[in-house]
Amino acid sequence: MDFNFTEEQVMLRDGVARYLDRNYDFDARQGLLRSGAAWSKETWSQFAELGVLALPFPEEVGGLGGSAATLVPVAETCGEHLTVEPLAFALALAGGALVAAGDNAGARARLADLASGASVGAFAYDEGRGLAAPAQIAMAATASGDGFTLNGEKRLVFGAAQADFLVVAARAAGKAGDAAGLVLLLVDPKADGVTFTPFRTQDGRSAAHVRFDNVKVAGADVLVRDAHDVIVRLVADAILLLAAEAVGAMSALMRITGAYATTRKQFGVAIGTFQAVAHRLADMKIALARAHATLTYSTALAEAGRLTARDVSVLKAQVGKLGRAIAEAAVQTHGGVGMTDELSVGHYMKRVLAFESMFGAADYHFRMIGQAA
Amino acid sequence: MNIEFGPELESFRREVAEFLDVAPTPAIREAGKKTTSVFAPFEQVMAWHRILHAKGWAAPAWPKEYGGTGWSVEQRYIFAEECRKRELPPLLPNGLQMVGPMLIELGSEEQKRKHLPGILSGEDYWTQGYSEPNAGSDLASLQCSAVADGDDYIINGSKIWTTLAHHSNRMFMLVRTSKTGKKQEGITFLLLDRTDYPGMEIRPIIGLDGFPEQCEVFFDNVRVPQSGRVGAENDGWSVAKHLLKHERGGSAASPAMLHAIARIRETARQTPSPFGGVLADDAVFQRDLGELEADVMSCRHFEQLAISGHPLARDAAYPSVNKTMNSELSQRISIMMTRVSGIETVPQQLEALVVGSNVAPLGDDFDLIAMPYYLNTRATSIYAGSNEVQRDLIARTVLAANR
Ligand SMILES: Cc1cc2nc3c(=O)[nH]c(=O)nc-3n(C[C@H](O)[C@H](O)[C@H](O)COP(=O)(O)OP(=O)(O)OC[C@H]3O[C@@H](n4cnc5c(N)ncnc54)[C@H](O)[C@@H]3O)c2cc1C
Numbered sequence: 001m002d003f004n005f006t007e008e009q010v011m012l013r014d015g016v017a018r019y020l021d022r023n024y025d026f027d028a029r030q031g032l033l034r035s036g037a038a039w040s041k042e043t044w045s046q047f048a049e050l051g052v053l054a055l056p057f058p059e060e061v062g063g064l065g066g067s068a069a070t071l072v073p074v075a076e077t078c079g080e081h082l083t084v085e086p087l088a089f090a091l092a093l094a095g096g097a098l099v100a101a102g103d104n105a106g107a108r109a110r111l112a113d114l115a116s117g118a119s120v121g122a123f124a125y126d127e128g129r130g131l132a133a134p135a136q137i138a139m140a141a142t143a144s145g146d147g148f149t150l151n152g153e154k155r156l157v158f159g160a161a162q163a164d165f166l167v168v169a170a171r172a173a174g175k176a177g178d179a180a181g182l183v184l185l186l187v188d189p190k191a192d193g194v195t196f197t198p199f200r201t202q203d204g205r206s207a208a209h210v211r212f213d214n215v216k217v218a219g220a221d222v223l224v225r226d227a228h229d230v231i232v233r234l235v236a237d238a239i240l241l242l243a244a245e246a247v248g249a250m251s252a253l254m255r256i257t258g259a260y261a262t263t264r265k266q267f268g269v270a271i272g273t274f275q276a277v278a279h280r281l282a283d284m285k286i287a288l289a290r291a292h293a294t295l296t297y298s299t300a301l302a303e304a305g306r307l308t309a310r311d312v313s314v315l316k317a318q319v320g321k322l323g324r325a326i327a328e329a330a331v332q333t334h335g336g337v338g339m340t341d342e343l344s345v346g347h348y349m350k351r352v353l354a355f356e357s358m359f360g361a362a363d364y365h366f367r368m369i370g371q372a373a
Numbered sequence: 374m375n376i377e378f379g380p381e382l383e384s385f386r387r388e389v390a391e392f393l394d395v396a397p398t399p400a401i402r403e404a405g406k407k408t409t410s411v412f413a414p415f416e417q418v419m420a421w422h423r424i425l426h427a428k429g430w431a432a433p434a435w436p437k438e439y440g441g442t443g444w445s446v447e448q449r450y451i452f453a454e455e456c457r458k459r460e461l462p463p464l465l466p467n468g469l470q471m472v473g474p475m476l477i478e479l480g481s482e483e484q485k486r487k488h489l490p491g492i493l494s495g496e497d498y499w500t501q502g503y504s505e506p507n508a509g510s511d512l513a514s515l516q517c518s519a520v521a522d523g524d525d526y527i528i529n530g531s532k533i534w535t536t537l538a539h540h541s542n543r544m545f546m547l548v549r550t551s552k553t554g555k556k557q558e559g560i561t562f563l564l565l566d567r568t569d570y571p572g573m574e575i576r577p578i579i580g581l582d583g584f585p586e587q588c589e590v591f592f593d594n595v596r597v598p599q600s601g602r603v604g605a606e607n608d609g610w611s612v613a614k615h616l617l618k619h620e621r622g623g624s625a626a627s628p629a630m631l632h633a634i635a636r637i638r639e640t641a642r643q644t645p646s647p648f649g650g651v652l653a654d655d656a657v658f659q660r661d662l663g664e665l666e667a668d669v670m671s672c673r674h675f676e677q678l679a680i681s682g683h684p685l686a687r688d689a690a691y692p693s694v695n696k697t698m699n700s701e702l703s704q705r706i707s708i709m710m711t712r713v714s715g716i717e718t719v720p721q722q723l724e725a726l727v728v729g730s731n732v733a734p735l736g737d738d739f740d741l742i743a744m745p746y747y748l749n750t751r752a753t754s755i756y757a758g759s760n761e762v763q764r765d766l767i768a769r770t771v772l773a774a775n776r
Contacts, residue, residue, distance in 0.1 A: 128736070129715045132647035156716050177649060199720045199735065202744055207720070209735060266511040276761040331751050335509050335759065336534045336587070339752050341579035346748070349581075353711070353744075354719050361712060364647050367657060 003296050005073050013073035015050050019043075020081040026344045029082055029204070038162045038206035039085045047085070048117025056091055057099060061111045068092040068237035069302035072295070075241040079248025082347055084204045086120065088241035089158035094121030096234040097167040097184050101223035106186055110165050119164035123234070124154035124187075124210055132360030134169065134231040135179045139212070141170035146219030148172060148185060150193075150212035156358075160208040161198040163189055167223065168212070169231055179228040186221040187212075203350040236312045239359055240302055243319040246355040247288075247295045249348045250323055253330040254288050256345060257281065260334055277333060284329050287322040294318045310372045317365035323352030385448055389455045396424050397461055404728045405460040409742050410749035412586060413462030414728045415498075415540045422464050422495030432469050432493055439477055439485075440493045446680040453625050457632040465537070467499045468492035472545050472564075475616040479603055488543070488564065500568065502532040502546030502590060503613070509534075510762050512547070513556045513610065517592060519548035519563065521606075524599055526550075526563065528592040534756070538588035539577045541568050545616075551607050562609035564601040571595070582745040583723050617758070618692055625680070626699045627673035633706045634666050640713050640739045652713065665705055672698055690770040693763040700753035700760060707747040710739070718744040 005013070024043060032040055047053050055070055057063025071091070078087060095114050098121070101107035113119040127138060139152035150170060160166065166187040173181030187194065193215040198208040224230050261272030261281055271277050298315040301307040327349035331338035338345050356362060397405075401424075404417030412418075425431040433449045435441030444452065456463070473492045476485055491497035508515040517530030528548060538544070544565040551559030568575065572595040577585030604612045641653035641662070652658050675698070679686035688694070711718045717740035724732040725741055734741035754760040 126716055129713065129717050129740075130645035130647060130652060131716075136645070136647060156719055176645075197735065199722070201719045202721045203719075265507075266509060267514075268511075274761070276764070328751065331581075332754060332759075335755050336504065336752075339581055339587075339749075339755065341581060341583060346581040350748075353747075357711065357714075357716050357718055360647065361715060363657065363661075363712065367648070 001300075003300055009070060009073050012050060012052065012055070013077055016047070016052065016074050017077045019046050019050070020077060020083070024081045024083060026082070026347075029084070033084070033200070033204050038159070039083075043083065044085055044120075045117050047087075052087075053091065053117050054115040057095060057111060057115050061099070061108055062115045063111075067303065068096070068240055069299050071241060072244045072299045075244035076248040076251075076295075079245030079250075079351065080252045082204065082249065082252075082344070082351060083245075084206070086122070086159040086205070088238045088245070089123055090114065090120045090163075092237040092241050093123035093125070093234050094163070094165070094167045096237055097123065097223055097230070098186075100184070100227075100230045100234070101186075104220070104223060106221060107223055110186075113164070120159055120162060121165045121167060122157050122160040122163035122189075123238075124157045124160065124166050124168040125231075125235075126154065126156045126358070127152075128155050132364040134182065134228055134235060136176050137169055137171050137182055137231075138176040139168075139170045141168075141172045141183055141185060141217070143172065144216070147222060148183065148217045150185070150187070150215040150217060152212055154210045154212070156201075156207050157210050158201075158205055158207045160189070160210050161196045162206060165189070166194075166210070168217075169227065172225075180226065182227045182231060183222060184224040184227045184230065185217045186223050187215060187217060191215055201354060203347065203354045205354075232309065235359055236302075236307060236309075239312055239316050240298065240307075242355050242358070243295055243298070243315050246319050246323050246352045247291050249351045250288050250291055250319075250326045253326050253345065253348050254284050256348075257284065257330040257333050264335075271333070280329050280333060284326050287325050291319050291322040291326075310369060313360075313365035313368040313372075316359060317362040317369065320352075320356035320362040320365075324356055327352050382447055382451060386451050386455065389452050392428060392430075393455055393459055393461065396428070397421060397459075400728060401462065402460070405462040406738050407726050407728055407742065408460075408462050409582060409726070409745035410586065410752070411463070412465060412537060415465075415537060417728055418462040418465055419495050419498065421462055425464070426494045431464065431495065432473065434470070435473065435493070436477065439473075439489055450625060450628070450677075450680070454628040457628040460632070463629070464495075465498065467501055467536070468495075468497065471501065471616055471619050472499050474619045475612065476603070478615060479612055481603075483600070484564065484603065487566070491543075497543045498537065498541045499543040499545055500535050500538040500541035500588075502535050502538075502544050502565075504534045505531060506533050510759055512613075513560065515547055515549060515560065517546075517548050519550050519561060519597075521550075521599065522596070525596045526599055526602075528595040528597060530592055532590040532592075534578075534587045535575075535590050536587050538568065538575045538590050539585065544568050544590075545603075547609050547613055550609075557610040559607055560609040560613070561606050562603040562612040563597065564603060565597055566601060570597060581748040581751070582726075583721065584726070586749075625676050626703070627669060627676050630669045630672065630702060630706060631666075633710070634662070634669060636739060637662065637706070637709055637713055640737075644713055644715075662709065665702075665709055668702055668705070672702055688770070690767045693758075693766045696757060697754075697760050697763045697767070703753055704750050707743075707750040710743040711747045714740045714743040718747075 055064045055066040056068050059065045098107040098111040141148040141150055166189050168185045168187050171181055172183045193213040195211045196208040201207050262270050264271050301311055330345050401417045401421045404414040433442045433444050437443040505515050519526035519528045546563050547560050550561040572593040574591040576589045578587045580586050642651055644652040646652045646655040717736040720735050724730050725734045
């Protein structure tokens with residue numbers, strides 16, 4: 001057994017970290033958000049240059065032959081910097097769907113552009129409160145000719161309003177709850193009947209709710225039929241990368257809070273000398289160790305192609321739960337300043353909470369683990 | 374023992390309900406629905422305060438001779454419940470629950486005459502100037518100084534976390550008037566009858582929810598009259614302690630919590646469960662909500678005993694027990710809200726949260742406030758004495774009893 005990243009992965013992570021340290025500290029990030037930009041175009045092209053965007057894709061389509069799991073160390077670094085670029089959404093989800101489409105010509109062309117940084121994609125999946133797994137997708141794709149007509153709404157689609165293409169997960173047959181009957185469709189965001197309600201997320205990303213009113217999808221743009229297992233795999237990849245970002249955010253919270261507890265003085269001493277504070281720091285460290293271990297082990301399982309649904313649930317639930325615990329402890333330890341927008345602490349908190357609420361919250365995944373034994 | 378609310382209380386409930394159904398303006402109702410912390414949107418909550426005052430109902434907890442309603446504790450409870458049911462904005466606590474009761478207890482006749490009417494009517498808003506950048510939990514180490522000069526004090530230094538100072542026209546504050554001896558013994562309690570004195574500057578701080586609620590306040594040779602002092606010079610710590618009793622003991626929290634539980638349940642009825650059916654019918658959800666509700670019920674029982682004058686509320690630890698219990702319960706409620714809202718908590722909706730913006734929320738009203746409420750509720754275990762400090766105080770009473 002060896003749970004260390006390869007030399008190439010370490011080099012890539014260090015390259016990304018060097019770039020982000022220089023160009024993406026917390027002040028720069030907040031400045032970017034204030035500017036109204038969805039994300040940093042320079043950072044995205046830097047990712048392209050460093051090979052981040054090509055890494056998870058097969059060599060035949062211009063990729064570097066890795067997988068989402070190969071990107072974990074990079075995602076962790078991104079989490080430490082609270083980046084708002086759509087790494088997991090554009091690469092693991094939208095890109096992963098294109099890969100799953102095999103030799104579909106449209107998919108191939110878009111994949112090459114995605115890997116080079118020439119275009120970005122978005123993955124329209126979620127539908128609102130309560131959707132925790134792909135089988136629950138309800139939005140209708142009605143067969144018409146060799147393609148489909150889409151009607152309904154997708155919610156919280158990351159990067160949707162900026163995307164050059166959308167991949168839409170919809171239901172062609174059956175009812176919510178059925179694994180059978182799902183399709184993945186390629187949709188032009190400028191197509192008639194597609195409308196966006198864009199917004200910033202609590203943790204600084206750009207997303208939109210997307211409405212589809214009689215949107216026609218040609219047969220050539222059907223990426224995957226009977227897509228349930230593919231979607232499950234894409235979501236697992238996204239969870240892996242988002243968990244890595246969350247763990248990066250948790251490491252940052254640990255570091256920042258530890259430093260604060262040694263410098264902030266009350267009653268003439270550093271607050272870290274109060275046992276109530278010291279034990280909370282200890283609990284944070286225990287939580288971080290658990291989350292880090294589960295992330296690293298899950299990554300190794302994914303690289304070996306052995307990450308089961310149960311393993312994904314363990315990762316999602318644990319990082320969600322432990323992330324919340326660490327974030328709440330960090331804010332509490334900071335006292336009043338922890339409640340301000342000015343400090344990074346609250347922004348890290350929002351990042352881990354957003355992770356917890358997506359793709360099924362901890363409560364859901366704990367039950368899946370309990371049922372699957 | 375007698376736990377009945379007699380029939381006359383039911384007619385009182387109807388009288389309250391009839392008024393509350395018609396008196397609040399649409400903007401006030403909107404502000405109630407968009408309240409995401411203990412501090413409701415300022416302009417509308419003050420408008421509501423003035424409406425209640427005109428009816429004579431602004432200060433149910435005050436003695437009748439000072440403008441209170443003369444209601445029994447049961448009537449006050451019913452009033453609080455009916456207000457929460459309608460999601461009306463809770464009146465701001467600083468004047469009615471903090472300075473007002475303190476002045477009634479300790480203020481001079483002149484101070485009472487001067488300040489109580491404005492507190493009661495909602496003409497004045499009082500901000501609390503205690504904390505400083507280096508004096509939070511260790512409040513007694515505060516440095517902001519007041520030096521006597523003729524009939525005045527000259528204030529220098531700064532305050533922080535002063536809630537709604539940017540909307541206030543009055544401030545009650547603690548200043549250092551002596552640097553010798555114990556630090557608690559060199560503190561004086563002052564009432565400022567303006568917050569726009571020359572040399573005073575107020576800068577809002579943006580909170581986690583994206584809105585300004587707390588402020589920093591800077592004093593550069595600010596000259597204020599000594600007539601604003603409550604109690605003797607250097608005796609401000611004991612005045613502050615009296616006031617803290619009101620801040621921590623405070624009013625009944627359970628009507629708001631029970632209302633929140635009802636909202637959670639109602640929203641869960643419209644939320645699909647990933648295990649089929651709706652969330653409200655999901656056994657695990659029911660268990661978790663049930664535990665939370667049971668804890669809120671214990672809080673309610675504790676409150677009811679306390680307002681009846683039960684010895685439980687005369688325990689030295691009572692205000693700390695109450696504060697710790699309530700803050701942690703509201704935090705758990707806020708987590709439950711975000712659990713039900715799920716991904717609908719993720720969009721940031723600053724504009725839709727502003728009263729009168731006419732920007733429709735992206736989800737429903739519940740989704741709109743779940744995350745801001747969660748974020749703001751983190752502060753309840755920090756302010757009014759952090760829960761770590763409260764636990765120290767509670768532990769001290771346990772240990773002292775066994776010494
Ligand atoms: C939303 C909000 C509103 C507020 N409104 C007002 C207001 O209107 N007016 C006003 O004057 N103040 C106000 N405050 C300030 C509040 O009272 C202080 O934040 C609080 O006293 C804590 O002080 P601090 O922020 O400096 O944290 P610190 O005292 O620095 O505490 C940091 C951490 O150390 C812990 N700690 C400190 N001492 C001990 C100890 N002895 N043992 C164990 N743990 C300890 C704390 O519990 C906390 O976790 C407000 C604060 C907030 C967050």
